[in-house]
Amino acid sequence: MTKPFxxxxxxxxxxxxxxxxxxxxxxxxxxxxLPTIKSENILAIILEGYAQIIxxxxxxxxxxxxxxxxxxxxxxxxxxxxxxxxQIIAKQDTQVLVIDYxxxxxxxxxxxxxxxxFLRNIFDIINDKFKKTNERxxxxxxxxxxxxxxxxxxxxxxxxxFNYIYLQFSFRDLADYLAVNRSAMFRELKHxxxxxxxxxxxxxxxxxxx
Amino acid sequence: MTKPFxxxxxxxxxxxxxxxxxxxxxxxxxxxxLPTIKSENILAIILEGYAQIIxxxxxxxxxxxxxxxxxxxxxxxxxxxxxxxxQIIAKQDTQVLVIDYxxxxxxxxxxxxxxxxFLRNIFDIINDKFKKTNERxxxxxxxxxxxxxxxxxxxxxxxxxFNYIYLQFSFRDLADYLAVNRSAMFRELKHxxxxxxxxxxxxxxxxxxx
DNA sequence: ATATAAAAGGTGCAAGTGCAACTTTTTAAT
DNA sequence: ATTAAAAAGTTGCACTTGCACCTTTTATAT
Numbered sequence: 001m002t003k004p005f006x007x008x009x010x011x012x013x014x015x016x017x018x019x020x021x022x023x024x025x026x027x028x029x030x031x032x033x034l035p036t037i038k039s040e041n042i043l044a045i046i047l048e049g050y051a052q053i054i055x056x057x058x059x060x061x062x063x064x065x066x067x068x069x070x071x072x073x074x075x076x077x078x079x080x081x082x083x084x085x086x087q088i089i090a091k092q093d094t095q096v097l098v099i100d101y102x103x104x105x106x107x108x109x110x111x112x113x114x115x116x117x118f119l120r121n122i123f124d125i126i127n128d129k130f131k132k133t134n135e136r137x138x139x140x141x142x143x144x145x146x147x148x149x150x151x152x153x154x155x156x157x158x159x160x161x162f163n164y165i166y167l168q169f170s171f172r173d174l175a176d177y178l179a180v181n182r183s184a185m186f187r188e189l190k191h192x193x194x195x196x197x198x199x200x201x202x203x204x205x206x207x208x209x210x
Numbered sequence: 211m212t213k214p215f216x217x218x219x220x221x222x223x224x225x226x227x228x229x230x231x232x233x234x235x236x237x238x239x240x241x242x243x244l245p246t247i248k249s250e251n252i253l254a255i256i257l258e259g260y261a262q263i264i265x266x267x268x269x270x271x272x273x274x275x276x277x278x279x280x281x282x283x284x285x286x287x288x289x290x291x292x293x294x295x296x297q298i299i300a301k302q303d304t305q306v307l308v309i310d311y312x313x314x315x316x317x318x319x320x321x322x323x324x325x326x327x328f329l330r331n332i333f334d335i336i337n338d339k340f341k342k343t344n345e346r347x348x349x350x351x352x353x354x355x356x357x358x359x360x361x362x363x364x365x366x367x368x369x370x371x372f373n374y375i376y377l378q379f380s381f382r383d384l385a386d387y388l389a390v391n392r393s394a395m396f397r398e399l400k401h402x403x404x405x406x407x408x409x410x411x412x413x414x415x416x417x418x419x420x
Numbered sequence: 421a422t423a424t425a426a427a428a429g430g431t432g433c434a435a436g437t438g439c440a441a442c443t444t445t446t447t448a449a450t
Numbered sequence: 451a452t453t454a455a456a457a458a459g460t461t462g463c464a465c466t467t468g469c470a471c472c473t474t475t476t477a478t479a480t
Contacts, residue, residue, distance in 0.1 A: 055348070063351075078340060105330035111321050119329075120315035126336060130288060133343050138265070140350035141389040143274075143438070146468070170427065179351045181468045186429055188466090353468070354436070380457060391438045396459060398436090 002124040003071040012114035019115060020082050023098045027051075027090035034088035043075040043122070049094025053161040054087045073125055075101070085185035140179055148178045151206055153198075163210035167203040212334040213281040214255050222324035229325060233308045236341035237261075244298035251311035253285040253332070259304025264297045283335055285311070350389055355398045358388045363408075364416055371418035377413040 005013055024047065027033050033051055037044065046068045053066040053074065067076055074088070104119075105180075135155050140146045140208075152174075156165045167174060175182040192198045199206040215223055233368075234257065237243055243261055247254065256278045263276040263284065275296075278284055284298070314329070345365050352358045362384075366375045377384060385392040402408045409416040 058436065066349075080338060105333055106326060116316060123315055127288060128341070130336070130340065130343070133340070133347065137347065137350065138275075140347065143389065143391070146466095171429090179353065181353070182428095183430070183469080184467050186430085190430080205240065356436090381459090382457065392458095393439080393460075394437050397461090400460085 001128060002121050004073065004118065004121050004125065006121050007117050008114055015112070015127055016114050016118055019112065020099050020103050025096045025098060027094045027096065027182065029090060029092055031090045032087060033090055033094070033096060034086060037096070037098055041076050043073060043099045043101055043104055045097045045099075045149070046070055046074075047095040047097050049092045050089060051090045051092075051094050051096075054089060056085050056087065073122065078126060106156070107200045123176070136177070137179075145180050145185055146192070148180060148190065149188060152178065153205070155210060157207060163208075164204050164206040167205065170192075171203075211329050211338060214283065214328065214331050214335065217327050218324055222327075226320070226324050226328055229322065230309050230313050237304045237306065237308045237310060239300060239302055239337045241300050242297060243300055243304070244296060245305060246309055247306070251286050251312055253283060253309045253311055256280055256282045256284075257305040257307050259300060259302045261298055261300045261302075261304050261306075265300060266295050266297065272387050280312050280361075283332065288336055288339070313320065338355050346387070349387075355388070355395055356402070359388060359395070359398060359402065362388065363415070367417060367420060373418075374416040377415065381413075 008016065025033075025037060027036075027049075034053075048070055050070075051068040052064050053068065055065045066074070068088070104122075115125045138155070139148050139151045142151050153165060157163070169177075171186070172182055175185045178185065189198070189200065193200060196208055198208060218226065235243075235247060237246075237259075244263075258280055260280075261278040262274050263278065265273045265275045276284070278298070314332075348365070349358050349361045352361050363375060367373070379387075381396070382392055385395045388395065399408070399410065403410060406418055408418060
């Protein structure tokens with residue numbers, strides 16, 4: 001996957017910083033990132049560390065809507081950040097680069113290839129995020145757990161072409177991703193196992209119908 | 211909402227067309243757009259007409275995943291277009307402008323403000339789409355119809371600040387948007403009415419708790 | 421090596437939902 | 451003005467799901 005500064009040398013990166021007038025903020029563990037940077041329209045890049053975008057629901061529930069690792073981007077528009085009900089919390093010591101959205105799309109001087117490369121990288125990253133989001137929507141649109149699972153399998157199968165899926169996260173997280181109750185998901189997985197649709201060994205799910 | 215050619219004069223637009231080496235395709239009603247334009251990586255703009263992105267599921271079901279009006283953009287990454295299972299069908303006579311993604315982010319000559327304006331518009335449109343998609347995810351993540359409805363109300367209320375929502379589409383479409391069964395949604399709306407949470411008059415839903 | 425916590429896996433039950441099959445109302449077409 | 455089609459609104463029923471509450475297994479820390 002494309003990263004923000006792919007194909008840029010460190011000297012080009014520092015020139016880019018000047019051109020876009022970036023700011024780098026440092027946050028220590030458990031510090032709030034979002035209400036701190038509250039400029040109207042920004043694009044931010046995690047240079048180092050790890051943070052979480054947390055949504056606070058009207059009933060007080062807190063939900064991790066997105067995880068931000070090194071090279072992740074977030075911003076007023078780009079991520080699940082709707083300011084009012086959102087917090088971004090550094091879960092480790094984290095460095096964040098902040099670019100004013102205006103300057104990103106209207107830099108003072110355009111004729112630098114490094115700016116172009118950067119913008120293209122950002123475009124790529126956003127498009128990739130979009131793709132992933134659309135994948136998830138296709139799953140969430142399914143009404144039943146079985147259909148959600150099968151859609152998820154379908155998408156993962158298409159990516160790897162293997163007839164098995166190796167979960168990169170826990171089954172708990174999978175249930176969150178599918179937005180279903182965890183034990184109800186397990187029940188459905190059991191049914192699929194009984195009907196010889198799938199086999200599960202640790203985090204490897206084999207699709208017997210492929 | 212931003213449109214692709216906002217703040218550009220017609221002479222700037224034609225210069226932009228040259229710069230980006232665009233192609234304009236014309237489709238008549240019910241003609242396939244997507245398998246026709248099958249370049250690897252493109253960004254397309256509907257100049258005129260109306261089309262639908264249709265997803266064909268493994269069971270044969272066809273679902274309208276997105277509607278494309280004048281000034282809508284779509285593309286390999288930007289929309290719910292995953293090529294294999296997708297069709298885009300012109301539902302009226304439709305003109306489509308197609309830009310090679312490479313040329314969009316790497317035009318031969320950068321020092322034109324009109325290019326800059328255009329790119330910024332596209333960025334804005336993509337970000338807006340992202341916002342809408344994230345809104346929908348927040349709704350779809352809710353497990354129960356009541357919660358989905360309340361989340362939907364919350365989002366719409368925040369946008370307008372009125373204590374009522376005027377549906378821009380039919381209740382059928384709302385059920386599709388929330389990805390729930392239509393009659394089950396009506397049942398829940400009835401409960402909300404009975405509990406004096408809401409009032410419904412035609413397509414106006416009044417939020418009595420606001 | 422032992423304790424502790426987290427994840428995996430399971431079950432009964434009540435509540436919620438999808439579905440089919442209606443009726444009534446509204447909108448569009450001839 | 452009449453007809454047809456689409457949308458709104460309703461209900462019973464079977465099935466699915468969320469939830470609470472378990473046990474067992476695996477991972478992590480001391």
